[in-house]
Amino acid sequence: MCGIIGYIGQKKISPILIDGLRKLEYRGYDSAGICVLSQGELKTIKRMGKLEELAASPEVAKLDGAIGIAHTRWATHGEPSEKNAHPHLDCQGNIAIVHNGIIENYQVLRDLLLKEGHKISSETDSEVLAHLVEKFYQGDLLQAVKETLLLVRGAYGLAAIHKNHEQIIVARKGSPLVLGLGENEMFIASDVPAILEHTKKVVYLNDDEIAIVGQTDYQITNLEGKEIDKKVEEIKWTVEQMEKKGYKHFMLKEIFEQSEAIANTLRGRIKDGQVKLSIDFDVKKIKRIIITACGTSWHSGLIAKYLLESIAEVSTEVDYASEFRYRSPMVGYSDMAIVISQSGETADTLAALREAKERGAKSLGIINVVGSTISREVDSGIYLHVGPEIGVASTKAFTSQVVALLLLTLYIRQQKGMSLDKDLLRDLSDIPEKIDQALHRAEEIKKIAEQFKDSKNFLYLGRGLNFPVALEGALKLKEISYIHAEGYPAAEIKHGPIALIDQNMPVVFIATKNNLSEKIISNMQEVKARRGIVIALVSDSEEKVEQIADYIIKVPETKDELSPIVNSIPLQLLAYYIADLKGLDVDKPRNLAKSVTVE
Numbered sequence: 001m002c003g004i005i006g007y008i009g010q011k012k013i014s015p016i017l018i019d020g021l022r023k024l025e026y027r028g029y030d031s032a033g034i035c036v037l038s039q040g041e042l043k044t045i046k047r048m049g050k051l052e053e054l055a056a057s058p059e060v061a062k063l064d065g066a067i068g069i070a071h072t073r074w075a076t077h078g079e080p081s082e083k084n085a086h087p088h089l090d091c092q093g094n095i096a097i098v099h100n101g102i103i104e105n106y107q108v109l110r111d112l113l114l115k116e117g118h119k120i121s122s123e124t125d126s127e128v129l130a131h132l133v134e135k136f137y138q139g140d141l142l143q144a145v146k147e148t149l150l151l152v153r154g155a156y157g158l159a160a161i162h163k164n165h166e167q168i169i170v171a172r173k174g175s176p177l178v179l180g181l182g183e184n185e186m187f188i189a190s191d192v193p194a195i196l197e198h199t200k201k202v203v204y205l206n207d208d209e210i211a212i213v214g215q216t217d218y219q220i221t222n223l224e225g226k227e228i229d230k231k232v233e234e235i236k237w238t239v240e241q242m243e244k245k246g247y248k249h250f251m252l253k254e255i256f257e258q259s260e261a262i263a264n265t266l267r268g269r270i271k272d273g274q275v276k277l278s279i280d281f282d283v284k285k286i287k288r289i290i291i292t293a294c295g296t297s298w299h300s301g302l303i304a305k306y307l308l309e310s311i312a313e314v315s316t317e318v319d320y321a322s323e324f325r326y327r328s329p330m331v332g333y334s335d336m337a338i339v340i341s342q343s344g345e346t347a348d349t350l351a352a353l354r355e356a357k358e359r360g361a362k363s364l365g366i367i368n369v370v371g372s373t374i375s376r377e378v379d380s381g382i383y384l385h386v387g388p389e390i391g392v393a394s395t396k397a398f399t400s401q402v403v404a405l406l407l408l409t410l411y412i413r414q415q416k417g418m419s420l421d422k423d424l425l426r427d428l429s430d431i432p433e434k435i436d437q438a439l440h441r442a443e444e445i446k447k448i449a450e451q452f453k454d455s456k457n458f459l460y461l462g463r464g465l466n467f468p469v470a471l472e473g474a475l476k477l478k479e480i481s482y483i484h485a486e487g488y489p490a491a492e493i494k495h496g497p498i499a500l501i502d503q504n505m506p507v508v509f510i511a512t513k514n515n516l517s518e519k520i521i522s523n524m525q526e527v528k529a530r531r532g533i534v535i536a537l538v539s540d541s542e543e544k545v546e547q548i549a550d551y552i553i554k555v556p557e558t559k560d561e562l563s564p565i566v567n568s569i570p571l572q573l574l575a576y577y578i579a580d581l582k583g584l585d586v587d588k589p590r591n592l593a594k595s596v597t598v599e
């Protein structure tokens, strides 16, 4: 994780770097630091805690210079502290580096450097990079960084500056880095939002590429020195899309954006009763689908399994990317690997993709961030087009992933020559309206949240397509409110979890109308009989549940295939309001980061 930004140009440097870090705070926010080359000296300021600690420091405002790098940290090695914050310097204070990733062999390198007399002052893996560059430096910073990188094992997005050079050296392996090309100025960053205010022209670095960046030019090579000609890309997102637009939190804004977001995912993809996707290989030939993803994206993958097997009639497995990559999976040429990732940068998902490709599978990405690493490595893909998601808790990306996966399911069915359900296509096109209706009930959900903000535990139960929705509801609640929450298939609780039910246990049932609703109502009775508190999420026309449930959340009626999209909305709102009522930092929950680029 961690966020990196760098600047070389003639403008006042500290606002550029600090504002850039603000846009990257979703990547980590336990400490931050800045280093500027000023009158031949490197001036470094670091602060423990949120970025505002650094931003508010009067020394930062005084910084002046034409070259600088800055970093916001998500701790991997060494606790969050000022000493462990980046930038890290070499012994002489001539070289500064910022790093995102993990240096796996740092201990060996650290021991070697200590033996050679280097003074290492932090507990981080990253600091060895500054000392290795120092060790190899003989007047050529690029060469010293290259020699350093040939020694390290692990992942890095790296930026280095030296007090004698008007350049920034950047390199990438496993952690994203992008160059921003301005007029007589250059930027480097972990992610586009950090530089979007200044330029929309970017060049993405690939793994094993290194760049030397000056004020007006740059050159990209591989570590062997072979020059690489890269395409300059134009970013379509606007600065406005990145801002809160009057909402208290990005998460709330992103929840309320969902009807528009999903309209964008659908745009141009359903036409004349057909699903239009451009997939570069023949999906008819696919015998089996393997979905890999992490967290919320894994939940949308679980929903897709139900859809792909019942509608497209293709056998589908879903695996955590972190498990898939190390379990010698049986994958071959007739398989398709679907990787789902909002950020397109999740380290485990990327590694799972590479593993599946290596074993001969065709690959398809369901990705939001255009130009992200995964989007560039898949054989084909479906972009979500929901705009940037800044809140750490994924909301609009989740619902649009489900939409994209349903489109894919229908497309596979269509390509196999099977007829499409016209009503389902129509209802899918109309789903933004249903989302809006669900959002109109936010105030009712807030009232329920008030009752439960002090609960210690929660259970979420669902069946069929709504079992993954239960998992997702529980994940949303735990990650932002720190309330312990579990999701289960409703019928499974009698095999153990029912022992937890008492008068203090709120149980959220996702019980909208489908062929299993009678059964789930019986599960509700089982909870009620043990004095559990039932919060039932039901379809508008449902009446039976009113005598059983303590609290009722109604959602507009949809076809079962679309119910995960609509049912997720109140669960997102419930988690949001509980966390906000507890006074927590909803957009930046403790210990988390938006983009998990370490394994």
Ligand code: M6R
Pocket (backbone or CB within 6 Å): 294, 295, 296, 297, 340, 341, 342, 343, 344, 345, 346, 349, 392, 393, 394, 395, 476, 479, 592, 594, 595, 596
């Ligand atoms: O960017 P990705 O979709 O690959 O991210 C995967 C997970 O890290 C992410 O969904 C995480 O679980 C979110 N915090 C959930 O809200």
